C-alpha cells in the first residue's frame with residue numbers, strides 16, 4: 001500500500017470527546033479515495049457506489065498528522081475498488097481501515113461507462 005496525502009488534525013475536526021470526528025474522517029477518505037480512483041481510471045467523472053464495513057481501530061487527537069494509504073483492490077469494467085488505510089504518521093498506528101470503496105465511471109448521462117485503468121498504466 002502506498003501512502004499519499006497528509007492532514008493535520010485541528011480543533012474544529014474534533015468531537016466532544018476530543019477525538020477526531022468519525023464523519024469528518026469518512027468525508028476525507030471519500031475525497032482522497034475518489035482522487036486516487038480518478039487517477040487510476042484516467043477520469044474524474046466518477047461516483048462513489050459502495051463503501052464496505054468501516055473499522056475505527058484507534059483515535060486521533062488535536063495536532064496529530066494522519067496519512068492516507070490507498071491501493072487498487074479490484075478492477076471491473078466501469079468500477080474500480082479501492083482499499084484505504086489511514087494511520088498516524090508519527091506512530092504508524094492504524095486509525096481506520098476500509099477494505100472496499102467502489103467507484104463507478106459514468107458518462108454525461110450518469111450511466112456506467114468503461115474506465116481506462118490497466119495495471120500497466122497505474123498512476
Ligand SMILES: CC(=O)SCCNC(=O)CCNC(=O)[C@H](O)C(C)(C)COP(=O)(O)OP(=O)(O)OC[C@H]1O[C@@H](n2cnc3c(N)ncnc32)[C@H](O)[C@@H]1OP(=O)(O)O
Nearest residue numbers: 034046047048049050076077078079102104106110111112
Ligand atoms: C464521490 C462522491 O461522493 S459521488 C456521490 C455519491 N454517489 C452517487 O451519487 C452514486 C449514485 N448511484 C448511481 O448513480 C448509480 O447507482 C451508478 C451509476 C453508480 C451505478 O448504476 P447501476 O445501475 O447500479 O449500474 P450497474 O448495475 O450497471 O453497475 C455498474 C458497476 O457498478 C458495480 N456495482 C453496482 N452495484 C454495486 C454494489 N452494490 N457494490 C459493488 N459494486 C457495484 C457493478 O458491478 C458494475 O461494475 P463493472 O462495470 O465493473 O462490472
